[in-house]
Amino acid sequence: MAPELLTSPPSAVSFKTDVFAFTMTSMEIWTGQQPFVGLADTLVPGHILQGQRPARPTDVGDPLWSLWTNGWHDEPSQRIDMAKYLNILKAISYH
Numbered sequence: 001m002a003p004e005l006l007t008s009p010p011s012a013v014s015f016k017t018d019v020f021a022f023t024m025t026s027m028e029i030w031t032g033q034q035p036f037v038g039l040a041d042t043l044v045p046g047h048i049l050q051g052q053r054p055a056r057p058t059d060v061g062d063p064l065w066s067l068w069t070n071g072w073h074d075e076p077s078q079r080i081d082m083a084k085y086l087n088i089l090k091a092i093s094y095h
Contacts (some may be wrong), residue, residue, distance in 0.1 A: 004076055006045045019085060023071030024054075024090070030064070031057050035040035063092050 002020035004011035013033070035054040036044050051074050056065055060062045067088050070080040080088075 016079050019079045
């Protein structure tokens with residue numbers, strides 16, 4: 001869940017919160033593990049609010065890692081837009 005949805009009062013759901021969620025989902029699909037694997041579910045929101053993100057898997061190259069870090073940026077306005085995200089993801093998958 002995007003950090004702005006974890007604050008009180010939470011921000012509204014937006015395209016940028018969707019990008020954050022899609023990034024985490026992409027990571028889970030790619031790695032076969034939930035982001036923050038090994039961390040109790042109740043602790044994950046606090047980690048996200050503190051700016052912590054999942055550790056980089058050893059088999060993830062720079063292009064994909066860069067895409068993910070651009071997708072889960074703390075500041076919503078700094079997150080990549082979904083169209084660009086999908087274009088980059090498509091390019092990565094063909095290499």
